[in-house]
Amino acid sequence: MSGAYAGDRTTGFASPASDSTEGPIDLSAALDLQRPNRYPVRVVGDALAARGILHGDILIVDTAARPQSGCVVVARWQDQTIVCEITRQGGGWWLRSGKGQDAQMHRLDPAHDSEVWAVVAALVRTQV
Amino acid sequence: MPVYGLIDANSFYCSCQRVFEASIRAVPVVVLSNNDGCAIARTKEAKRLGIKMGEAWHLVRRRPELKGVRWYSSNYPLYADMSRRMYQVLESRVPRVEPYSIDEMFLDLSGLPYDLPTFCRQLRHEVRAVAKIPTCIGWGPTKTIAKLANGIAKDRPELDGVCDLDREADRQAVYRELPIGEVWGIGRRIAERLQRAGIQTIADFVAMDSRAARDMLTVVGARVQSELRGQSCLPLSEVAAPRKGLACTRTFGRLVDNWTDLREAVSHYATTAAEKLRAEGMTASFLTVFIQTNPHQKDTSWYANQQSCGIEPTCDTLVLITEALRLLRKIWKPGYRYFKAGVMLDGLCPAGLQAGLFQTRDPVKSSRLMDALDAVNGRYGRGTLRPLSTGLDRTWRARQSLLSPAYTTRLEDIMEVKAW
Numbered sequence: 001m002s003g004a005y006a007g008d009r010t011t012g013f014a015s016p017a018s019d020s021t022e023g024p025i026d027l028s029a030a031l032d033l034q035r036p037n038r039y040p041v042r043v044v045g046d047a048l049a050a051r052g053i054l055h056g057d058i059l060i061v062d063t064a065a066r067p068q069s070g071c072v073v074v075a076r077w078q079d080q081t082i083v084c085e086i087t088r089q090g091g092g093w094w095l096r097s098g099k100g101q102d103a104q105m106h107r108l109d110p111a112h113d114s115e116v117w118a119v120v121a122a123l124v125r126t127q128v
Numbered sequence: 129m130p131v132y133g134l135i136d137a138n139s140f141y142c143s144c145q146r147v148f149e150a151s152i153r154a155v156p157v158v159v160l161s162n163n164d165g166c167a168i169a170r171t172k173e174a175k176r177l178g179i180k181m182g183e184a185w186h187l188v189r190r191r192p193e194l195k196g197v198r199w200y201s202s203n204y205p206l207y208a209d210m211s212r213r214m215y216q217v218l219e220s221r222v223p224r225v226e227p228y229s230i231d232e233m234f235l236d237l238s239g240l241p242y243d244l245p246t247f248c249r250q251l252r253h254e255v256r257a258v259a260k261i262p263t264c265i266g267w268g269p270t271k272t273i274a275k276l277a278n279g280i281a282k283d284r285p286e287l288d289g290v291c292d293l294d295r296e297a298d299r300q301a302v303y304r305e306l307p308i309g310e311v312w313g314i315g316r317r318i319a320e321r322l323q324r325a326g327i328q329t330i331a332d333f334v335a336m337d338s339r340a341a342r343d344m345l346t347v348v349g350a351r352v353q354s355e356l357r358g359q360s361c362l363p364l365s366e367v368a369a370p371r372k373g374l375a376c377t378r379t380f381g382r383l384v385d386n387w388t389d390l391r392e393a394v395s396h397y398a399t400t401a402a403e404k405l406r407a408e409g410m411t412a413s414f415l416t417v418f419i420q421t422n423p424h425q426k427d428t429s430w431y432a433n434q435q436s437c438g439i440e441p442t443c444d445t446l447v448l449i450t451e452a453l454r455l456l457r458k459i460w461k462p463g464y465r466y467f468k469a470g471v472m473l474d475g476l477c478p479a480g481l482q483a484g485l486f487q488t489r490d491p492v493k494s495s496r497l498m499d500a501l502d503a504v505n506g507r508y509g510r511g512t513l514r515p516l517s518t519g520l521d522r523t524w525r526a527r528q529s530l531l532s533p534a535y536t537t538r539l540e541d542i543m544e545v546k547a548w
Contacts, residue, residue, distance in 0.1 A: 036213035037258045039536060045547040053547065058539075063258045074545050079151040084548040097548045113153075117260075 031122050037064035039118060041074060043083060048072065048098040051085070057125050059083065061118035067093070072120040077106060078113050086116065130360050131294060133235035133248065133267035134274040135218065136282070140231035140261065141169035144210045145200050147260040148535045148543045156197045160185050163379045163526040164201050201528040209536045213259035221251060226364045234274065236364050237267055248290050268293035271362045272355035275312040276302070276330075296358065303331040303356070313352045318345060330356060370476075371408065376401040377470025381527045383422070384466045390419065391453060392519030397471040398452040399518055402445040403505075405473060406498060411441040413475035415448065417455040422467035433459040443479055444494045445501065449517055509538075 008018040032038050043057045051072060053059070061074050069088040074081060075095055085096045086108075093108040093116075108114050137143055141159035146152055156173035160166065167174075167183045174197060179188065188194060211230045218225045224236035237244060248265045255263050266277025273293050280302065281291035293299050308330055309319035325344070327333050333341070334356050342350035351361045376397040384390050394417060405412055418434035435455040442448065452471050479495075504513040533541035 036216035039543070040539070041543045041545045043547050044544045047547040055547070058542070059545070063260065076150050076153075077548075081150045081543065081545050082548040083545040095548070 027124075031060050031124070033060070037062050037118075038121070039063065040124075041083075048083065048085075050098060053083070053120075053123065054125070056127075057123055059120050060122040060124065062121040063118040065119040065121065067116050067119050074117045074120065075108070076113065076115050076117055081117065083120065129238070129269055131237040131240075131244070131267055131269060132271045132274040132360070132364070133222075133237045133265055134228075134232060134271070134278040135235060135251065135255070135263050135265045136232040136278050137214065138262045138264065138282070139169050139171045140211075141200075141202065141207055142171045142174075143261050144203070144207050145198075145532060146171075147210065148532070152198050156194075157200070158197055159200045159202055160530065162202060163381060164529055165379070168202065199530050201531040203532050203534065205534045205537045206532070210259060210261060214255055214261055214263075217255050217258050218251065221254065224364055224366055226366055227368075232278075234271055234364055235265075235267075244294070245290060245292055249288075252289055262289075264289045264291075266291040266293065268299070269358045270355040270360040271364075272312050272352060273299065273358070276306075276310065276356075279310060299358070300331070303334055304329055306330050308333045311352060311356065313348065318349065321345075371410070373472060373474035373476060374401060374404050374408075374412075375470055375472040376404070377418075377468065377472070378526055379468045380466065380524045382524065384524050385464065387460060387462070389519075389524045390460060390466060390469065391456065392517065392522060393469055393524050394419075394452050394456050394471060395449045395515060395517040396519065396522070397469065398448045399445050399514060401471050401473050402443055402448045402498075403502070405443040405476070406479075406502060408476075409479050410476045411443045411479045412448075412473035413439060413441040413477065414473070415439050415451050415455065416472040416474070417452050417459070417470070418472075419456070419459060419466050419469045421464050425467075428465060431461060431464045433461075435459050438475075440488065441475075441477055442489075442494070444489075444498055446497075446515060447489065447494070448473075449515060453517070 006021045006023065008015050008021045028034065033040070039061050041059050041061055043053055043055060043059060046055050053072065059074070067073050067086050069086065071086060072083060073086045074083050075086070077095065084098060087094050087096050095106040095108060095114070097104045106114060108116065142157040145157055145159065154173070156177055157171045158167045158174045158179055159169040161168045164185055166185060167179055167181060170179055170181070177194060177197065179194070179197070185199060189199070207230060211227070215225060215227050215233060218233055218235060222235045222237065226234040228234050240247065244267065248267065252263050252265055255261055264278055264281035266274055266279070266281045268274050268277050277291040277293040281287050281289055293302065306329060307319070308314055308322050308327055309316065311330060321344070322333060327336060333353060336353070338350060338353060341353045354361050378397065380393065384393065414436065416434055416436040418432070420432035421428065421430050423430060435458050437451065437455060439451050501513055505511065535541055535543050
C-alpha cells in the first residue's frame with residue numbers, strides 16, 4: 001500500500017525518525033533466496049536429530065557451495081534424494097547416516113547414481 | 129569483431145522435472161501441453177521410443193511400449209523459476225545476456241579475455257551444477273551463426289555440448305554439409321522456394337548474389353544471408369520490447385455448451401488478463417473477446433466469432449469483466465459445444481499516463497481496490513480473492529491431471545528430502 005505508515009509520516013508533530021526508517025527485516029534476503037543457487041527443501045524424518053535437524057524443518061541448500069568433510073548435504077542416492085552427513089576418508093567421499101555409532105556409509109560415485117546435490121546452508125523452523 | 133553465443137537447455141521442461149525427482153533421471157519423460165493435450169517436450173529416451181512432438185496423449189498413453197514413460201502436465205511456475213536461475217548464472221559470468229525464450233539465451237561473448245571453448249564448457253558446467261539444467265552452447269560472429277552452432281552442438285554428441293563456428297574455415301565446412309532449412313529464420317516454405325531455385329545447402333545460399341537473394345526473399349532473407357556471411361545485423365536485446373497487446377486464451381478442459389460456464393470462463397480470462405496488465409503497470413484501451421467450437425471435430429457444427437470495442441483506458445478487473453461479458457453476449461449462440469475462448473487486450477499504455485478527459489469512473493477508487501485485490505492474492509496465493517462471476521467449481525478449467533508440485537515457488541510444495 002502506498003500510504004503505509006512506517007514511523008515516519010506523522011500528522012501532528014513531525015517524526016524525528018522520518019529520515020531513519022528501515023522497514024522490517026527481510027529473511028529472504030538474509031537467506032539469499034534470490035540467488036540462483038539457493039533452494040528450500042523440507043526434511044522428512046528424524047535421523048539427523050543429533051545435528052539439530054528435525055522432521056518438518058526447512059533447509060536452505062546451496063548448489064554452488066563445495067562440500068567440506070563433516071558437513072550436511074542433500075544427495076542423490078540411487079532413486080532417492082536424501083539429507084545426511086558427508087565425510088572424506090581414504091581418498092574418497094562418503095555419505096554417512098546420522099545414526100551415531102552404527103552409522104552406515106555409502107561411497108559417493110557420480111557415475112553410479114550417487115552425487116551431492118547441494119550443501120545445507122541454513123535452517124528455518126516455522127513452529128517451535 | 130563481435131562474438132555471439134547461444135545457450136539452450138536440453139528438453140528444458142523435462143529437465144526441470146528431473147531436477148526434483150531422482151527416480152526419473154534415466155527414464156523417458158514427456159511434458160504435455162495445456163489441458164494435457166499433446167507432447168511438447170521429450171527427453172532423448174522418449175524420442176527414441178518414437179514419441180513425436182505434438183503427439184496426442186490420449187491416443188498413445190495406453191501403448192504397451194510406452195508403459196515406462198513418465199508423463200507430466202506442464203508446470204509453468206516451475207519452468208519460469210528454473211529459467212530465472214539459468215539466466216542469473218549466465219548473467220554473473222557474461223557481460224550481456226538476452227533471454228530469447230524460456231530455454232535459450234543469447235550471450236555477448238565479444239572481447240572476453242578467455243579461451244572461448246574452455247569458458248563455454250565452464251558455463252555449461254556451472255548451469256548444470258547450480259540450476260541443474262543440461263545445456264548446449266554454440267557461438268560465432270553473428271546470432272544466426274550462434275544459433276546454427278547451437279543446433280550442431282545438440283545434434284552431434286561427440287562435440288560434448290559445445291560448437292565453435294567463430295572461424296571462417298570451420299563455417300565453410302559446415303555450410304557445405306547442411307541443408308538451407310537448418311538456418312534460423314528460413315522457414316519450410318522459403319526453404320522449398322530456394323530448393324526449387326537450385327539452392328540446397330547453406331553454402332549455396334551464402335554464395336548466391338545478394339541482390340538476387342533480396343529480390344527472392346525480401347530484406348529479411350537478405351539479412352539472414354549477411355548474418356551467415358559473418359556480418360552481424362541482429363543486435364543483442366537485453367530486455368523484451370514493451371508489449372503492444374496481451375491475451376489470455378485457453379482451451380477448455382471439456383466442451384462447454386451453456387451460458388453459465390462460458391460466462392465464468394470469459395470472466396476468469398478477463399481477470400487473468402487484467403492481472404497481467406497491472407503487473408506490467410499498463411492500461412488497455414481496446415478489448416476483444418472470441419469463442420470457437422473445435423475446428424477438428426468434423427461431426428458437429430462449427431461456429432467461431434469475435435467482437436472488439438474501444439474502452440476507457442483501464443486495468444480494473446471488474447470493468448474488464450463487465451465489458452468482456454457485454455461482448456460475449458453479442459457473439460454467444462446456444463446449441464454449440466464450445467472448445468476455446470479468449471480475451472485480448474490492446475492499445476496498451478503505461479498506467480497513469482493519460483488523465484482521461486471524459487473519465488466516467490473514479491480512478492483512485494479503482495486503483496485502491498485493485499491494489500487490495502493484488503495484495504491479498506500476492507500474500508495468500510493466486511485466485512484467493514476473485515470476482516464471483518469467475519465461478520466456484522469451474523469444471524471447464526483446463527485438465528492438469530499430471531501436475532507436479534511448484535517445487536521452487538510455493539512453500540507447501542518444496543522438495544522433500546529424507547533424513548538418513
